[in-house]
Amino acid sequence: MPTTTSTPASTPSPKVNRIGLPATDYRGAKTTLCAGCGHNAISERIIDACFEMGIDPHRFVKLSGIGCSSKAPTYFLGRSFGFNSVHGRMPSIATGAVLANRTLQALGVSGDGDTASIGLGQFIHLMRRNLPLIYIIEDNGVYGLTKGQFSATADLGAKQKSGVINELPALDTCALAVLSGATFVARSFSGDKKQLTAILKAALAHRGTVMIDVISPCVTFNDHEGSTKSYKYVLEHEEALQEVSFVPAFDDIAVDYDPGTTLDVTMHDGSHLRLRKLAQDFDPSNGQQALDVLTAAHQSGEVLTGVFYLDTTKPDFVQQLGLVGEPLAHLPEAVVRPPRAVLDEVMASLL
Amino acid sequence: MPTTTSTPASTPSPKVNRIGLPATDYRGAKTTLCAGCGHNAISERIIDACFEMGIDPHRFVKLSGIGCSSKAPTYFLGRSFGFNSVHGRMPSIATGAVLANRTLQALGVSGDGDTASIGLGQFIHLMRRNLPLIYIIEDNGVYGLTKGQFSATADLGAKQKSGVINELPALDTCALAVLSGATFVARSFSGDKKQLTAILKAALAHRGTVMIDVISPCVTFNDHEGSTKSYKYVLEHEEALQEVSFVPAFDDIAVDYDPGTTLDVTMHDGSHLRLRKLAQDFDPSNGQQALDVLTAAHQSGEVLTGVFYLDTTKPDFVQQLGLVGEPLAHLPEAVVRPPRAVLDEVMASLL
Amino acid sequence: MSTSTLDRDLAPAPAPASLLNDFSIQVATVNGSGSQSSNLVLLHTLFQMGIPISGKNLFPSNIAGLPTWYTIRASRRGYIGRKKEIDFLIALNPDTCRDDVQGLEAGASVIYDEPLKLSALRSDLTYYPVPFDKLVAPVCPVAKLRKLVRNMIYVGVAAHLTCMEMPEVERALRRQFKTKPKAADLNWAAIQAGYSFAREQFPQPDRCQLQRMDGTRGQIVIEGNAAGALGCLFAGVTVVGWYPITPSSSLCEYLIEYLKRYRRTPGGEATFACVQAEDELAACGMVLGAGWMGARAVTSTSGPGISLMSEFVGLGYYAEIPAVIFDIQRVGPSTGLPTRTAQGDLSFVATLSHGDTRHLVLLPGTVQECFDCGVAAFDLAERFQTPVFVLSDLDLGMNHWMSPPFTYPEKPMDRGKVLTAEDLRRLKGDWGRYRDVDGDGIGYRTLPGTDHPAAAFFTRGSGHNADAKYSEKGADYIANMDRLRRKWEGAREHLPAPLLEHDSSSGVGVIAYGSTHHGMVEALDQMREETDLDCAYLRVRAWPFARSVAEFVRRCQRVYVVDQNRDGQMYHLLLADLGPELGARLRSVRQYSGLPVDARSLSDAIRAQEAAARPLK
C-alpha cells in the first residue's frame, strides 16, 4: 500500500519552502531546556511542519502557560509573535487573541501540569468552544520546571525518582478533549518524528480545536526505571492506532491508496490526512469509539498514539460567533464607533 | 419481582427514626428559594434520606459553593454544621474538611454553574482523589442566582427565556466523573422522589466519592418551552436506566430478587443497592459502558437517569493517605507536637 | 379608556410648600412580585412632570420572596442622592411592614394593604389603608395575572394623593409596556381603580405633593451600567469576556444588547465577539489576549471577580497589555452583601497583584461619567499599554439616575503607540518593545500579524529587557520597573481631572469620589444653610492623582475625605500620595452600611469632626 508523507524523512527538504523561506526562518532562540528533553524534539517537529507547510511566520502566533514546555515557543519560529502567559491560563489568553484576529494561525503549547492541574477548567472550556487553535500538551507526567513533582497525567503506580509512588489515576487529556468538544484529538510521542510531523501538518490544515497530547520525556526528572513516561517505557509500550500520513493540498500528487485499509480525510484546506489502519478497525469520526480505545489502552498500560477523533464539519467558535472576516483588532474607527445618530437614538429612548 | 425500598412512599415514616430523632430534627431554615424550585425538592429528599437512614445530624457536615443551589444547605439539616463557601471552590474546602475529620459524613451541594464552569477543575480533581463525600449537582442548566444565563450543562440548542439559543455542547458531569475516578456516579431528577431518595440512601452507605447530578428545574429562568431542563421536558424525556431501590443494613429483611433481572450491590456498610434492569443490559461496574450509555443518551436527547458507575472496592482518599482513625483536627498536642528529642535530633543533624 | 374621566379639579389642593416636589416614596414589597413596573411608572411620571428624581432599588441577594424596597425621591432642588427619611411609604410586605412603619419619622404617610392593619402601630402617621385584593379582582378577571397587576393599584392611589398628572401616568405606563398594549390596558385599569378608590376614600390631600416644574427638560434616566455599556460601545470595543456577577452583570448584558443592535455589518456579521467565560480568571485572560492582539477588550465584574483576576492583572501590568476592567463594587469582604453598595475595592484594585504594581483607576461619579470613562478607559489603556480600571458601584451601576444626555465622543480613538510594518521599514527594523524612546516610559508595540521580519517580539510575565528578551539581570529589572513607575506617574495629568465642584475660602474642604458625589452636594448645602459651614469640594476622578489635588489640600486647613468603606481607603491613598506634611490636613469620614450614602449622615459626620476641630459659629 503506497502512502506518502511530506516529512523530511521521505523527501529531503529543499533549500527554501513554497513561500520562499529557508528552514532557518522557522528556528527560534537557542533552547535553554535540558539536552535530550522531549520538548526540544517537539520544537523541531513544529519547525519541520511549519517549514514544510509553508506557514508564513508573521501570520502565526505562539501562546503558552508556564513550565519548561511553556518556554518552548521561544525556541521555534522566532519570527512569530509569542506570548508566554501565566500558569494554566493559556487557553483564555488564546481565546481572546484568536477572536481578536481570526486570520492568524494560533498554536498553544502547554505542559501536563499547566493543562491537567491548574489549567484543567480552561482547557476543557476551550475544547468545548472548538476555538480554532492547535493545542499541544508536552506531556512528561511531571512538573519539570519545579523539579519533578507528579502531574495529573502521571499514571497510577508510576514511581518518582525519589521512590514515591503515584496513587492517583491519570487524567487522560485526549479522552477529556473528545468528551468536551474538540474536533481533532490525537496523541503522539516526541520521539516519533514521522507520526508527529504528519499530525502537526494535518493540524495546520484543520479548522477548529486540535488537541495533541505529545508524550515528551523529561530526562532530568522522569526518565528513570519505574516511570511510565520515560523514553524506554514509551518505546516499549507505544502502540500506534494508525499509520498517519499527510498530503498537503499544494502537493498536487495523486497517490493511490487502498480505501479498505486506509482512511482518507479531506481537510478544510483540501489537503488529505491518510490513516492506515493497523491493529483494529477504527473510525475517527466516532467519539464513542475514541473513548473506548483510550479507556482500553489505559487499562492495558499501552501508550496508544494516533488520531482518535476528527470532525471536519463542526463550525468553530469564530464561525459560531458570526464574526466579520477582517480581524476585530484592526477594524477602523468608522466601523467600530457607531455614528452620532446612534447615540442620539439611544438618548432619545431614555428621555 | 419483589423489590423493596425504604422511601416513605412504600412505608410510612415512623414518628422517630432509628436513632430516636423526629423528622423535624432534619429540617433546616425556611427556604428562600422560589416556590417550585427543583432545589427545594432535593432538600426534601436529603431530609428524607438522612432521617430514614438515621444519620446523626451532628456528625454530618454540609458544604457548598455559591448559587441558589449552594444556598440550599441552609434549608435542610439545621442541626448540622454548614459551610457556604465561594463560587466553584467547594471541592477544595470539602477536601480540607474531610481530611481534618474523617469520621464525619460530608455532603457537598453545588450548582451546574458552580461545578461545570468556574469549579470544573476542582470538581474533576476531587473525583480523581475519590474523596469520601457525596457531591450533588443541583443541575438546572442556568445560573439561577445571577438571573438565568446559560451554564455549561445547558444543552446544545436549548433556548433561553429571551430567545437566545445555546450554541455550545453541554458538558456531561456524569461522564466527566466516571472518567476522572469517582466511584459512585448517578443522575436523577428532583421530581423523582423514589429514585432520588434511594440513590441518596445508597450514597450515604458508600465510601468514596459519590457524584449525583440531579436535574432540578429552575422555575424562574429555565422552565419554559425550548428549555431542556424544564419540568415538562424532563418528565417527557426521562429514561431510567434501572429501577433503583435500597435496603439499609439495619433493615434486617431478606428480600427475594431475581438475579437475572436485578443486580444487588453490597455497600460498604452491609446495605444493599438493588438495580432492576429496565431497557438495556447494563453493568454499573464497567466505566466504559457508563460512558457509552451517557454518550448515546446525549445524542438522542434523552435524560438518562440511574446509577451509571459503582466501584465499592477502590480505596478512598483517606485510606490512600493512611490516616489515623481519629480526626486529625482533634489529635492532642502530645500526638502532634513531636517531643523535644526530635528537635534535638534534627538540630544535631544540622551542626 | 382615556384619562379624561379623571378630573384634575377634583385633585386635592397643594400641600405645605416644604414637601412640594420634595419627598421620598418608598415601596416595600417582596422581590419577584413584579412591583418594579409600578415603581418605574411612578418614577417616569414624576420625571415627565419635570420634577427631578432618582430611583433606588434595595433588593435582597435572592430571586423571589424576600423583602425589597424601591425608593423614589422627588427633589425640586435637584438632589439625586439617597434621602435618609422616608416621607411616603407604600407597605405591601407582611414580613417587614411593621419595621417599615416603625422606621418612619413622625408625620409620614403610609399606603398599606388593608389586611395588614398597620394603623394601630403609631398615631403620628397618616394612614391610607387600601384593599388591594378587592380592588384588583374586578379589574383583572384572570386570577393568575392579578399578582402582577395588583401592584398598579398603588400607583393610582399614590397618583391621587400626591397629585400626579394622570395623562403623564398613562404615558409613563404605556412607555413601560410599549410592546405589550394589552398588558398596558389591563394595568391602566388597575391604576384607575386605585385612583378612583383613593379619590373617594381619601379626599384630603397628602402633605407630599407634586406639581409640574421645569427640572428635567432634556434629561435622560439611565442606570450607570447601561451608561458604562454605551461608553464601551462608542469606544469601539470589539472583544468582551465576562462572567455573571451582581451588580456587574447588567453592564455586559446591556453591552451585548447594544452590540447586537448597532455593531453588525450590513451583511449581518458581528464586529464584536462576546464570550461568557467559565470564570473571571478566564474573562480577564480573554481580555488580555485580545488586547495583546490589538483589540479593544473589556470585562466587568465585582469584588470576588477582582480577587480572581489578581494574577492576570499583574501580567497585564508587567507585560504592558491594554485592558479595561469595570469593577461594579458591592459590599465585601468575600461574598459580603452582593446587593448592597460600597467603595471597598479601591485600594485593593489600585495595586492589584503581587509585587510592585500600580494601575490606572478611573472613578466615575455620575452616569454620564460612566459613559465618558467607558470611552476614555480604552484610549488610556492603549495609550499607556496597561490595564485600566473603572470603579463604579452598585448604587451608580444599578439604580436609576437622571442625567443630561451623553455627548458623542469628539476625539478620535487613541490607539496608542503602535508601529506598523511601514514604520518598521522606516526604522530599518531597529526597535525594541520596551525601549523608552519618548521619555514617557511608554514603549512602542507591534501587533501580531505585522508583516515585517523584525516585527515579532515575545511577550512574557517574566523578566525581560528593553528589547523584550528574557532577562534575569538586576539592571534590566530595575530599569524596567523604574520605567513602569515613570509611565504611571506620567499618567496623572491624562486621567479624568479632579473637579472643583464648589470653592470656598473657609479653609475647610472635602474630597469625595464616585457615587458619594450626590449625597455630598446636598450635604454641602445643608452645612452651608444650616450652620454656615461652607466647605470647598474637590471631586477626585482618578488615581494616580493629578497635581491639583495637592493644590486643593494646600489651600485648606482641614480636608474631609469621604469613603464608603470601613478603612478609609481613599484617605490612605491620598495620605500616601500627598506625603505626611500635606497629609496631616486630611480627616477621614467613613460610611459603610451598604446603603447609598445620604446627605444627612455626611453632613452630620463632617460637622461633628469639624466641631471638635473648632467651634462652629
Added chain:
Amino acid sequence: MSTSTLDRDLAPAPAPASLLNDFSIQVATVNGSGSQSSNLVLLHTLFQMGIPISGKNLFPSNIAGLPTWYTIRASRRGYIGRKKEIDFLIALNPDTCRDDVQGLEAGASVIYDEPLKLSALRSDLTYYPVPFDKLVAPVCPVAKLRKLVRNMIYVGVAAHLTCMEMPEVERALRRQFKTKPKAADLNWAAIQAGYSFAREQFPQPDRCQLQRMDGTRGQIVIEGNAAGALGCLFAGVTVVGWYPITPSSSLCEYLIEYLKRYRRTPGGEATFACVQAEDELAACGMVLGAGWMGARAVTSTSGPGISLMSEFVGLGYYAEIPAVIFDIQRVGPSTGLPTRTAQGDLSFVATLSHGDTRHLVLLPGTVQECFDCGVAAFDLAERFQTPVFVLSDLDLGMNHWMSPPFTYPEKPMDRGKVLTAEDLRRLKGDWGRYRDVDGDGIGYRTLPGTDHPAAAFFTRGSGHNADAKYSEKGADYIANMDRLRRKWEGAREHLPAPLLEHDSSSGVGVIAYGSTHHGMVEALDQMREETDLDCAYLRVRAWPFARSVAEFVRRCQRVYVVDQNRDGQMYHLLLADLGPELGARLRSVRQYSGLPVDARSLSDAIRAQEAAARPLK
C-alpha cells in the same frame, strides 16, 4: 586515602590580616552541572573551622545549562548578609566568565578553567589557571562521571590557596556523601588532585586566608524553608495543601519529609494529611476547610499563588477561619524573576482580597524566626480565628544560614476559643458564633462534630449577624466589620514584638524587616565605623505594628525605612499606621535588584539621604 599525606607545614603563610577569615568566594558555573555538592563542601569546611559563613545560591529559572553563581562568605565578625564585592572567583562558566572577571574589584583572585584563558582580561587580578579536564581524567576513569567529579577539583585548589584544614574538608565531604561512600572516595580523590596541583603550581598563598577560629560553636546551618517546615512540624500541623512554586516548594517538601519521619503512630498511621493540590486556589481552600474543621492547616506559596488565593483569603478573613499561609517572596510582578529575592508582596498581602480586609502578617528575619513564626502562626491563627501570613523570601528561604539551634516551644499549643459540648451544656446552648463576649472582637467557635443540639452554626462569606445567621442588615454588617477591625487592632501586642536591635541617641533611626536584617546589621557598623553615624535600629517583625514602633519613631528625628521593593511598601504601611505627624519622620530606602540586599548599598543609600538632611561630621 587519608589526609595525612597532605602536609599542613607546606601550606602557604597567612595573608594580610584584612582578608583573614573575611572574604567571599564565588563559584560561577552552569546549573545542572552538579557544583552544588562542591560548594557545600566548601561551606561546611569553613563552618567546621569555626568561621562564620553564609552561602547564597544565585540560580536561573531553568533546570540545566544556564549560569549559576554560588557565593560563600566568610566573615570573622559574623556578618551573614550578602557582600557586594567578590574577593575570590572560581570561574567555570564559559558563557559568563568574562563578565564575571570584569565585575571584580582590583586585587581579587580567580581560579579558572585553563582553556578559558582569562588572565589576559585584566592585569590587576591574581589568576590561578587550572586544567580541570586534565586533572579529573586520571582520578575518575569512568568518563560519564567526570562531569560531576570535576567540580571537586576546585575545592582542592581553593583549599590549598586559602589554607583550609584538609581534615575538615574531608569531613565536610563525607558528611555530604554520607549515604554514598564510594562517591565520597572518588570525590575526595578529585579534591586531593586539585590540592596537589595547586600546591605545586601556586606556592604563593592567596591573600584570602582562612584560619580556625571559634565563631560557629553550637551553631547549625539551615535554609529558612527547612526552618519554617520544622516550625510547622512542632506547631502540630495536621493538614498541608500545597502547589509547587519556586522558591516556596522546598518548604512543603521539607515538611512532608519531616512529617513522614516524625509523625506516624506506632502502627504507622499518619497523623497528617498532605495534598499536592491542583493549584493554589485549591491549596488555600483545603487549608480553610481543614481550619474550619478545627485542624491546624498550612500552605506555602509565592507571589503568583498569593494572587490566586486572594478570594479565599477574603473568605477566611470574613468567615473567621484559622489558616497559616507562608509566602516565600520572589521578584514580581507577575512571573517576574522566580529565582530572585524581594519583599514585594508585603502591602498586597496585608490587605489581600476585595473589600476591607486586614490580616496578620509575620515577618521573620532569621532562620530561627522562620521556625518560631512557624510555631507562633498556628497559635495566632487559632487565637484570632483568621488567616495568618508568614512572609519570608527567597534569600531567607532557600539560602544557607548559620544560626543558633532552635528552641523547643515551651508554651503549650493555644487552640483558641473553642466551645466543647460540655461548655454548651453549661451555657444551656446560649451562644453565638460571632458574639463579642470578651470584648476583644474574638467570638467563640464550635467544631463540626460537637455533640450538642445547639453546636452547629452555618459558616458563610456572605453577610451574617452575631449568631451566624444570614443577614443583609446594615447594622449587622457594621457591627461585624467593626468587630473585625477591633480584633485586628487587638492583635498588635500579641504578634512577634519589634526588636530594638541597636539603640543610639543620635536621633537617626532605621527600621528594617525580614532578610534585610543581615545587611542592616553590617551597614550600621559600617556607618558607625566609617562616618560616626550611629543609627538606632528597630526590627519590625509583624503587622499590625506594636505600639513600640511609634515610640521608637518618636525618639528619632529621622527614621530610614528599608524595603526590598520598588514602592516602599513598609514605608507606606508605617506612614498609614503612624499617621502624618510621626510619619513625617520616615524616609524610604529601597533596594530591588533581586539580589539579597548588601550592607554597602544600604549604608551608601542611608548616608546619601542623611547627608542631604544634615552634613555629617
